[in-house]
Amino acid sequence: MEQLQLPLLWFMLAAYIGSFMIYAFSFWSGNKKMQKLATKIVYIGLLLNALGLLIRSALIGGLPLNNGFEFGLSFVFAVVVAYSIVEKKFDLGAVGIFVMPVAVVISCWLVSIDLTIQPVMPALRSYWLAVHVSAAVIAYGSFAISFAVSIAYLLKDKKEVDFQSRINTELPALKVLDEISYKLIFVGLPFLTIMLVTGAVWAEYAWGAFWSWDPKETWALITWLVYAAYLHTRFLKGFKGKRAAWLSVLGFIAVIFTFFGVSYLLPGMHSYLVPAA
């Protein structure tokens, strides 16, 4: 079953790349049927993604949340699930062109790293892991979609004067994009809070300190601060729309740095997350 993982990942990646290309085609041609086809391919990718998670779970005998690869596989799954929900609820197929690159990039990284199952270190053998990492997956998934929607917002905002632009005709109104981005952050931030809290409680039991200013936890806090600033600035005049979209983009850069940047560049107590290439 272990050998099945890599082919499955490649098929998943192919589905995500395929859906992105069809979304792009439908975006520029305005063909709604193609957009629906792209969404169906997203579902196929999601199914393969879910199968990959199930196989990994069966192989390790638990939730696939123990290392960078497993987190990445869950992360991309959360991104695509969140997108599927948003797409269905707000009829937002046109945003697929901005969301799928996120899924493609993470999937490319997944196929390039070592998938070998390594023993889980004793500190990670805890029930806290499931809550802590699941909360992170949901939060990061929401933020990824908010980021894509914000990118769409910023592009549409630039093109708004040009009524012939595809961006202007295909994407929903700026107000709608702004509201969706806000709602996703509103969902993600409480989960990020739960992630920080459960991580801190777990660290107290495992390492004897609920907070150690370890680079990973510091960057998780930075991410939390950026999104907290996002929500607070919405209450201040003029921080809706463009400025809010930029903050959402900044927040997701912090998410990506917390996951990739810190793991590779800033060694700390969470260094076990770094998978071999």
Add this chain to the structure above:
Amino acid sequence: MLKFLSSLKLAVILIAAIAVISVLATIYPEADAFNSWSFRILVMAFFLNLSLCTAKLLPGLWKQLHRTAADVPEQGPYIAYAADETAVQAWLQENHYKVSRQQEQHQVKLLAQKGKLGLCAPHLLHISMLIILIGALFTTFHTQGYVMGQVGQIRPFPDELKRAYGPDSQVEILDFQTVYDEAQAIDNWVTRFNLYVDGQLVAENAETKVNSPYRYGSMMIYQNSYDYRHLIEVKGSANEEENTTYGLPDNQPSKIAGQTVVVANVEGKVYLQISDHINEPRGQFVQPGDVLTLDESGATVEFLDTAAYSILELKTRQGTFIVFAGFLLATIASLMFFSGRYQELRIILDNKRSRIWCYSKSPVIVEELQTKLAEQWPETQQEVS
């Protein structure tokens, strides 16, 4: 001044400043920014701002939560349209509003609210953060130290904890095991011990392992790490004090009876090397019971065994319970965010003319009510506001 200190603007500035310093601190860890006074002042300013902001907002929140139909003002930016109370009440019930009603002479006032938990969530989160920061302040007064010992050894408490628990406080290491799972991977490290506080046995055969520390009152005992020590015994030295058993760390030179002794694990075998810095170092692979000459005076060194060494961390928990209470509150507040956004409708029904005046901070809700009333109860007709 007080207005600025409690302002949202200052909160955003402080959040941004903490974020920027945190970024720099992770890039330049040698600067130790988190222990600098400037960072502490920033956190204190944030605490002050959050306290004042919370104190300023809580009375308003209290009023909002306890508002009734009697508080619905006569004047306001109401939208007026035709409807009857039954239709309005049915819509409110359908949309899970809690309604407070007050009958007056020619009119009925309704105050419809939902999502009160969602309204409280950010305030509760702010309070939880204050509690966490207060708790974190207390935790800076904690005491902490390490006890290292082999099986069978009785080791004293670290000096920092002796002050709190008495000079005769000790840990007797009874056992140390590496536990393996079914796949032969390391599952945990477990130390069993007796705990003596000021000479009294307070915990017998207690256990601590990774993720499951032992608690004695406000003190926690963690399985911090482990190591191996090579045990050697020196005999025949002119200095009697040197004739004892030593636990040497792997592959690290130790000065014993004027000689430098190194014991190293080389591919599963133990190599013992002695050097006097004048002659060539002497050494050989050894097994338990092997004896080597230490120096020219006839002193000898016997290799006894390689033994596991458990390293326990002892820590008092001042403030941790407060921090954990804050964590619990933060989790509850986070979950409360999902109970839905707070919605409030102020409605005045003019019975005489079957007309209502309706107001909500969210105009969408008023529109929704109007549309539904027009759809479901055709007798309800919109009027020019």
